[in-house]
Amino acid sequence: MADILGPASAPNATTLRPSEGRNFAALDTWFKDCSSADADDGTDIQANWLNGVIAGLRAVWRGNGVKADGVTPVVAENGTDDYGLLTSVSHLIQRGQPHYGEDTSSTAGVLTATLSPAPAEYKKGMTVAIRAASTCGAGATLNLNGLGAIGIVRPDGSALHDGDIFAGSLNDYRFDGVHFQLLGADAPPIIKRNLTYYVAPAPLGSDANDGTSANASGGHGPFATLQAVVNAVANVNLNGYSITAYVADGTYPVVRLLPTAGSGSVAFISTSGNPSACVIAGVNQSAIQAAYCGSAYSFQGFKVTASGASYGDPIAGVNILGGNAYVVLTNMEYGACVGAHIMCSGSGQVLRLGTQTISGGCSGNLWAQGCHLLANSGALINTQGSALPTLSITAPVVFAGAFAMAQDLAECVAVFASITGAANVTGQKFVANMNGVIFTAASGDSYLPGSIAGVRANGGIYI
Incomplete structure (x- = not known):
């Protein structure tokens, strides 16, 4: 350790700081000049005072610590450097050490870090930089030097999203008097890994939960509706990753699929x-x-x-609308519906895979004719190459319109690997109308289930 600002080899210098012998008054004390050149009435400058000044200045130098080698001081301990103090202060600001810490917690969402020097309290406006040990989201807290765990929120005050804080990421947090705000949180947040949500009926499930756990524990738990998952997805950029929602057995209300940001999948x-x-x-x-x-x-x-009635709604099992709407249905069962089991309109698309089971019919209304498959206005109801779905009709059902209907330049690919229970269907086999196309891979007019022959009208094509 070198000598900084010391008297060096001056007479009577010492390398050991003398013990403090001054008595401090209740108020600040000040130096006083002598009243004249001959008077001895000015304040004595004692060694202890000078030693205190030197010690304080040395602390600025040495507060920067040592370099990565663990030996070399960041600021050279050279008392002859006129810029030594400026350099020391500049490095303290530049290197940010007083507000940097690393999360030492092994529990995700419970960030725990130590700053040096230790903050006396959480002060509104204070900003810290913390490297996270785990990926976490809603409910995360930050505890600095044991001052207490403070909730972390996004800058708008909303709860964090999963992946807002990523393992190994270095983030800035600013205390607003109540919470630590995660500065620079993406808007919308960009997910950085595949995510999993869980859904279960009430009372286990609740849309007030975060959906990240199949069981209610530690502030986490499953959602109560599929809509809660969709709403969460709509608030993030998928960023090429997948979100999977595992849904426990039960009966759930309507789900309205919302547009997503970024490429990715939601299953x-x-x-x-x-x-x-x-x-x-x-x-x-x-x-x-x-x-x-x-x-x-x-x-x-x-x-x-789907049951009941509402103006303008087909009351369908699946109702797809719009040119960029594309939904995949695998291993599905279709119970009693009003308008259609699957209705696709306005250039939307549906892909059917696996086992497709029919256990209820469709009675029809003003907005849908009562079909198993109903394609309108340039829409496409499709299968995937040779991976044809199988069809099982497990109970007597009635279709007021037809088993399959395509109209107004729409196409319905109604090809199955196998059909069982076809005799359970009452109603027309198909309706191809207004240049609509029903494709059965040349299987003939009698291929589709139904008790009444199919109909071609106004340029409709049945292949």
């Missing part, structure tokens, strides 16, 4: 894989609604039903 999967036990029920509206929602969404292992 709703029945936990049990038993569609009859995991139901999306539309009451006075369609069960699954998708208007201009993009191509991210898929459903696997659900049953849909």
Whole structure:
């Protein structure tokens, strides 16, 4: 350790600081000049005072610590450098050490860090830089030097999103008097990994939960509706990642699919894989609604039903609308619906995979003719190459319109790997109308289920 600002080899200098012998008054004390050149009435400058000044200045130098080698001081300990104090202060600001800390907690969402020097209190406006040990989101807290855990929020005061704080990321937090605000939080936030949500019926599930756990524990728990997942997805940029929502058995209300930001996928999967036990029920509206929602969404292992009436709503099991709306349906069951089991309009698209089960019919209304498959206005109801779905009709059903209908330049690909229970269907086999196309891979007019022959009208094509 070198000598900074010391008297060096001056007579009577010492390398050991003498003990403090001054008595301090209740008020600040000051130096006083002698009243004249001959008077001895000025303030004596004692060694202890000079030593205190020197010690304070040395602390500025040495407060920068040492370099990464663990030995070399950041600021050279050279008392002859006129810029030594300026350099020391500049480095303290530049290197940011007084407000930097690293999360030492092993529990995600419980950030714990130590600053040096330790802050006396949380002060409104104070800003710290902390490296996170774990990825976390809503409910995360920050505790500095044991002053207490303070909740972390986004700059607008809203709860964090999963991935706002990413493991290994270095983030700035500013105390607003109540919370630490995560500065620079993405708007909308960009997710940085695949995410998983959970949905379960009340009382276990609640849309007041964060949806990140299948069980209620530690402030986490499943959502109560599929809509809560959609709403959470709508607030983030998928950034090429996937979001999977596992849904426990139960009956759930309508879900309206919202547009997504960024590329990626959103999959709703029945936990049990038993569609009859995991139901999306539309009451006075369609069960699954998708208007201009993009191509991210898929459903696997659900049953849909739709009952009641509402002006302008087909009351369909699945109602897809819009040129960029594309939804994948895998291993689905279709119970009793009013307008259609699957209705696709306005250049929207539906892809059907796996087992497609029909357990209820469609009675029809002013906005839909009562079909299993209904494609309108340039829409496409499709299958995927050779991965054809299988069709099982498990109970007697009636379709007021037709089993399959395509109209107004729409196309319905109605090809199945196998069809069982076809005799359970009452109603027309198909209607191809107004240049609509129904494609059955040249399987003939009698291929589709139904008790009444199909109809071609106004340029409709049945292939």
